[in-house]
């Protein structure tokens with residue numbers, strides 16, 4: 001079976017259909033205008049961020065393994081894309097390389113493997129029962145209808161509970177995988193992780209929330225204009241510099 | 242091979258060992274510092290995790306067995322170490338956290354730096370439980386003062402009776418969720434004051450930097466603006482040329498002679514598995530409370546049949562950890578916040594010290610409250626249950642599509658959490674001892690834990706739950722999850738889980754009831770000292786590390802003095 005490579009496209013797969021492993025040929029991929037094509041960004045396969053030798057070896061080993069079958073990885077891609085579509089200025093799950101992220105996480109956390117493999121199988125069974133084909137081989141609107149029944153945890157239908165857990169899990173992984181990328185930071189508007197001088201909540205925000213600093217409290221706080229002056233105290237424990 | 246004779250051999254380079262190394266080397270003594278872990282310096286880019294973005298890790302900062310507090314946490318160690326098991330007796334579930342690196346657990350500790358107060362040394366006088374320390378606050382105060390100035394700690398002088406003032410650096414201003422907490426605490430008539438933590442909000446010398454508010458001290462600070470034993474004590478001591486540092490050196494036992502006095506230590510060189518020895522006039526143990534007990538118990542000889550210092554069967558006993566419980570709330574008023582950088586220093590800027598009198602309560606000993614929340618950096622786990630708070634605003638939880646982006650932004654930074662950390666009552670029966678059948682990868686017998694909480698701690702946890710609920714609601718919060726009841730011991734953490742384990746070699750005047758004297762000197766061998774939290778008679782409703790360092794300095798002064806007088 002063909003293994004997916006970086007920035008894989010489904011188009012190539014369509015040329016040589018594999019049993020059960022191919023997406024329907026009509027325009028059914030929610031994220032894409034061109035029919036039957038699904039692509040995703042690839043993620044790096046080597047990292048350097050203060051690891052011990054033992055950690056480096058383990059990560060190398062994880063990267064050398066493949067867990068998901070082609071059909072599973074495509075299903076993950078399609079699901080992630082439904083959960084966080086790419087038709088947005090800040091990109092979506094596929095731009096953030098979600099399929100590869102999920103692949104890495106299940107190898108990193110053995111306990112994730114079964115719920116995802118089993119969840120995909122559950123979803124395919126459900127799709128076959130309702131529409132006569134695997135999840136990725138039914139039409140776009142049929143796929144959304146399948147998602148609609150498992151996307152909300154308040155649904156109590158016993159028959160759907162396994163699917164609901166699976167969908168919640170995929171939603172968690174998709175959002176976490178997206179918001180921990182540069183695109184996700186941008187989407188959130190995250191400001192931090194950079195040297196700065198914290199000097200309290202901005203005045204406009206204080207006003208908005210109807211809170212204020214107590215004068216007595218502020219007296220105990222840093223005068224940032226003096227932060228570089230070496231600290232000195234008198235004998236009464238008062239800071240005098 | 243002719244061996245150098247050291248004046249001092251120090252085992253372990255964490256808070257206690259780092260301080261002793263610094264003091265004894267500065268006193269001109271020749272020191273061997275023996276550390277089971279590898280060399281570590283957060284300033285080296287190769288070891289740096291600080292200021293990394295989540296996507297620099299393939300798991301986006303998720304925890305692993307080797308990094309239980311997340312992929313970027315600077316602890317090399319954790320609950321479960323390769324080749325170094327520990328065991329449990331009966332249904333004990335003790336959690337033992339060990340670091341294996343230069344600087345020990347001070348590389349990634351929370352830096353909450355609290356002095357014990359006068360009452361904390363004399364608890365038996367107050368409630369009749371446990372024992373008093375042989376020393377009082379006045380004995381330790383001069384050393385707390387010196388630690389404040391040497392190491393640096395921010396905070397505020399409040400004149401509180403049992404949370405003493407100090408030589409503080411100025412505190413960082415509270416964040417928005419902390420202002421909500423302050424308002425809630427005021428409403429509930431519970432005190433709240435600036436946190437006391439060991440980050441340099443102001444310069445203290447020209448060697449260490451000044452905090453630039455990245456909020457990542459648990460990743461170790463590359464500009465050395467927070468306290469780590471390595472950066473603030475060991476490196477400066479190494480510069481003086483008086484210290485030989487042995488890393489990857491796992492001490493097996495203290496070697497004693499026919500008179501019962503120590504002559505050195507034997508250790509396993511982890512790089513090649515070989516057994517080696519060091520000779521020294523004095524041995525100072527600082528391997529952390531349980532590891533030091535293990536070394537002592539493994540140091541068996543004709544003179545010390547039950548292990549060194551253990552003639553009174555006290556080594557490993559009275560092991561105790563802080564109690565803990567936590568709860569969090571959703572603050573609707575913090576929805577749809579303006580987003581700005583509020584990383585600040587790592588963790589809380591404000592806290593609540595213990596404020597009640599146990600005379601009016603049905604449990605002994607107190608606890609303090611640590612406050613959490615804010616607009617932290619997304620890392621693995623961010624976005625899980627993205628819109629669970631929809632439940633509280635009449636919208637549906639779940640779904641998919643671009644609407645999730647709005648949910649994420651709407652609820653970002655709207656959570657407030659409280660963690661309680663309290664004092665337990667030390668018990669003779671709570672202990673670590675050698676497991677008779679299990680050894681580690683170097684063949685060294687391992688520790689077995691035997692530990693049960695008592696009703697004192699469980700009753701205290703019940704009180705914690707009521708307090709947290711009251712404060713979170715007073716702060717405008719909707720408390721999340723269900724309140725743990727008696728069936729769950731009121732959410733009381735497992736023993737060991739707060740990582741404040743102390744008491745295994747407690748100090749005292751009576752050699753039959755303690756392991757060391759007030760200076761950490763073994764009753765059974767006058768040239769062996771303990772400078773970690775093993776000597777604590779009771780762990781206060783505070784975190785232990787500032788006291789470890791004050792006592793280690795005090796012991797170091799005593800050693801220098803006793804050597805001068807030729808008593809040891």
Ligand SMILES: Cc1cc2nc3c(=O)[nH]c(=O)nc-3n(C[C@H](O)[C@H](O)[C@H](O)COP(=O)(O)OP(=O)(O)OC[C@H]3O[C@@H](n4cnc5c(N)ncnc54)[C@H](O)[C@@H]3O)c2cc1C
Nearest residue numbers: 253255256257277345346351352353492528773784785786
């Ligand atoms: C996540 C976390 C948060 C914490 N937060 C706080 C806080 O906010 N405030 C606070 O006061 N405390 C806190 N603590 C606790 C604090 O880290 C410890 O109290 C302190 O580090 C203990 O110092 P120590 O010298 O006794 O031991 P450690 O710092 O543990 O150092 C012991 C050293 O000895 C070495 N060693 C062990 N056995 C051997 C051996 N056989 N041979 C050679 N070397 C050996 C170890 O490798 C280690 O480096 C926290 C701990 C953790 C893990």
Ligand code: SF4
Nearest residue numbers: 452453455456458462
């Ligand atoms: S918050 Fe300050 S002290 Fe802590 S790591 Fe960042 S710069 Fe260093």
